[in-house]
């Protein structure tokens with residue numbers, strides 16, 4: 001254990017670890033007994049205290065479990081082995097337009113954006129985002145820059161290479177830049193369809209993904225109403241009726257619990273008129289495999305153009 005972990009201010013209690021990693025307290029206690037990890041220290045009252053390096057390992061373990069690994073295969077692994085498995089996780093398919101040189105240019109662009117983020121200058125970061133949007137267009141910006149950038153930001157944050165405030169800064173600046181681009185994009189005509197309502201369910205605060213989806217829907221000429229994050233389900237129904245939505249599109253992040261997400265989706269499906277399609281984006285393989293009647297589960301933002309085409313062809 002490093003001297004950092006001896007700093008009591010950096011130690012987390014079990015409630016904080018559960019909140020931070022989304023691993024339940026019961027699982028944390030069971031793994032400790034069964035796999036010998038985590039190995040928390042104890043405070044003067046005998047309560048568990050977890051050093052930061054163990055919390056970091058737990059975050060990666062959670063990501064691996066979400067991707068379908070079993071606890072017995074990953075919980076006891078060392079940090080380096082966890083990183084190896086995590087790096088090998090199937091990344092969402094690289095858009096086919098980005099092969100060879102383009103792919104390495106993209107990596108360079110992301111590296112430069114991360115370096116710029118590290119200078120903590122929101123104005124420059126916003127300017128760089130706007131320049132890229134002008135250069136490659138909104139759809140390519142979302143798929144080839146914003147998405148991979150946020151994935152890298154998530155990884156860097158989980159591995160301690162980026163501070164939480166830097167992740168927040170990146171999200172905020174990206175959000176402002178996307179909103180500015182959306183505000184100046186050509187309006188879809190009043191009767192353009194499908195009409196799409198976007199939101200997340202209560203408890204899911206990751207709203208950037210629906211903003212990215214909105215940008216792609218707009219590029220496809222759809223009419224969107226984005227309610228932002230965490231709309232109560234019955235309010236979503238009222239909004240869908242008021243907006244005369246054809247589709248309700250919901251987004252779940254990697255931090256969501258796939259079981260809870262499936263429950264919320266089934267509840268929403270039961271309340272929505274049958275004529276309105278329900279689409280849900282999730283990175284969770286377990287949720288993608290679930291057969292939820294009347295709900296289209298989508299793994300990638302790249303799916304949007306073909307799904308819109310399908311919707312239009314069916315009508």
Ligand code: B12
Pocket residue numbers: 019020021022059062063066092147150151153154155157158167168171175203204205206207208209210212213249250251252253254255256279280281282283284298299300301302303304
């Ligand atoms: C930005 C961010 C935040 C911001 C969100 C700001 C905002 N306004 O959105 C803030 C700081 C608020 C935040 C909070 C938290 N976060 Co966070 N966050 C991220 C980050 C870096 C980017 C999220 C994002 O926008 N991704 C872009 C979207 C598009 O990608 P995606 O979600 O993978 O979506 C894919 C599919 O689901 C699909 N899709 C998604 N939506 C839709 C919609 C449609 C219509 C379609 C077709 C497809 C689709 O497309 C994508 C693939 O192409 C991720 C890292 C990551 N890899 O995602 C972490 C991440 C999701 N967060 C994480 C965590 C742990 C948290 C917190 C629990 C931290 C904490 N202790 O408080 C809280 C959760 C709060 C809550 N109750 O929800 C972890 C989750 C790990 C896990 N497996 O549990 C991640 C993975 C970071 C990490 N590497 O550890 N976070």
